[in-house]
Amino acid sequence: MTMTDENGTAATAQVPAAKSARHPLAGNNAAGVPASPATIDPDVWPGVAHAPSGTKALVAGKAAGLLFKAAVRRLPLRVAYPDGSVLGTGGLDAPVMTMVRPASFEVRIGDNGLIGLGESFMAGDWEASDLAGVLEVFAASVDTLIPTPLQKLRTLYLPRTPRQERNEEHNTRSNISRHYDLSNELFSNFLDTTMSYSSALFPRSDGALESVPWDALAEAQQAKIDRLLDKAGVGNGTRLLEIGTGWGELALRAAARGATVYSVTLSSEQRALAQERIAAAGYADQVTVALQDYRAVEGEFDAVVSVEMIEAVGYEYWPIYFQTIDRVLAPGGKVAIQAITMPHGRMLATRNAYTWVHKYIFPGGFLPSVRAIESVTQQHTTLRVRERMGMGDHYAATLRLWEERFVARSQEVGELGFDAVFQRMWLFYLSYSRAGFQSGYLDVQQIVLDRREAQL
Known part of the structure; x- marks a missing residue:
């Protein structure tokens, strides 16, 4: 099986094999999803251990957060924030995306696009009891998540496949x-x-x-x-x-x-x-x-x-x-x-x-x-x-x-x-x-x- 996903940005990283994994399994949450890791070794998971930092990353994160919230306000799901606010048009039976560390999530997607979406889940910045359901909503709307003028600019900042x-x-x-x-x-x-x-x-x-x-x-x-x-x-x-x-x-x-x-x-x-x-x-x-x-x-x-x-x-x-x-x-x-x-x-x-x-x-x-x-x-x-x-x-x-x-x-x-x-x-x-x-x-x-x- 070989899959690919939509656009994103990141530096190349090798996925560690079993012998390189250094953290104990933290257990599963109530939904059966592996729980957020208590600590993440940056040598093993360099793209996950720490969210991007610095002025550029913070500015990109703010912009990404605004775009994300504008998008989910019209999507049939529910995005729940720590302050109790909920965005989305979905009813009580809609898939729920629970923000754990919204600032970290926004910085990651601002810096790395949809690579940041995956890395933020790996880091535990957000959770979902029905992960496939949440991602299906995004997949069904992939052409309209980002405003058209910004989509046209993606070739200016998206990297190409590394030569190696x-x-x-x-x-x-x-x-x-x-x-x-x-x-x-x-x-x-x-x-x-x-x-x-x-x-x-x-x-x-x-x-x-x-x-x-x-x-x-x-x-x-x-x-x-x-x-x-x-x-x-x-x-x-x-x-x-x-x-x-x-x-x-x-x-x-x-x-x-x-x-x-x-x-x-x-x-x-x-x-x-x-x-x-x-x-x-x-x-x-x-x-x-x-x-x-x-x-x-x-x-x-x-x-x-x-x-x-x-x-x-x-x-x-x-x-x-x-x-x-x-x-x-x-x-x-x-x-x-x-x-x-x-x-x-x-x-x-x-x-x-x-x-x-x-x-x-x-x-x-x-x-x-x-x-x-x-x-x-x-x-x-x-x-x-x-x-x-x-x-x-x-x-x-x-x-x-x-x-x-x-x-x-x-x-x-x-x-x-x-x-x-x-x-x-x-x-x-x-x-x-x-x-x-x-x-x-x-x-x-x-x-x-x-x-x-x-x-x-």
Whole structure:
């Protein structure tokens, strides 16, 4: 899974892995959200430990506070302040954002935009019992939160992606490892038994997706994989290339069909566990998991499948990604990818932004639009999009289950060495992602491509 968010500003910071986290878990508040950390080590969390200070930061904070209050006065939520005042148009059942340290919150967003929104939550400057609900309101109004004249000035102060985080071949493994090599045990605490870290595909017969139970997740993950394999024509004797191994579930299910699988990943942690799972299932002779950049793949394959990996490629490298697939795909072959997408106009407006998600979660990542995928493949390859299916509501349901599981396992996560700041960061990431799908700001698509000539 790879997400990105809206514009913000900040300096680059490395997210510490478990062995670097130094604070004890402070416990959970009544809503299950990890409680605010009592102390924050600035060496571990340099962007979180202290709010910006100085005259410039204070002036920016005052301005940001005025803009924020003007925006929330017309939004369907409630923002509660320590003095008892409440802003927003929401009723008693609306999501509530509780300000704990409003001055610190305002300085952070004034200095760092939406990066400051995430960092202020990590620091405990504000709370929310329904974090995804609060963030959904902001996501649904993202185009109107800031007055249009000020939006036009954002290119003057928003930084671009640091050079060391661009997805050039020598950088990409570092970018990937900062997320996927955190700890297999961390991910196992909130993923299901398939260890699938992408949107599931639930049967509509399960009823409302807002209430699907945890027990339905593993089967829904396998249904997602099976549909992709079906669309790519994977069966007995198929030579399959998988770009982005994850923890091996797709390779396992393809091997069970009789396919020979060559799967590439840049995560050493994922590769180790995937190989272990594949060997335990008896498919070691059918599946090769290589620690290799997708651009270095050689050979010929009857099918190519890639699940939520294009988001980590980077805007300027999408042509290379599809050219690589085009180069290795055998005549008559098919491609099936699953991709998180955003509206084309928003994609263009944010393609040079450096965001909270880049800083803390996915360095170098960027979401495509469907139009961008169609355009890139038409201009740079012989591949053409033949079929696609949107399933954003399924991702919202998947993320809800991950959130609930992550919060329920907070003690176990803390025992792995991940402190309260990390846990609040991860919860913000999961909740922000769910808010994007619930609001319709984001979608996820299963897309089928091949080389058939256009029908006249």
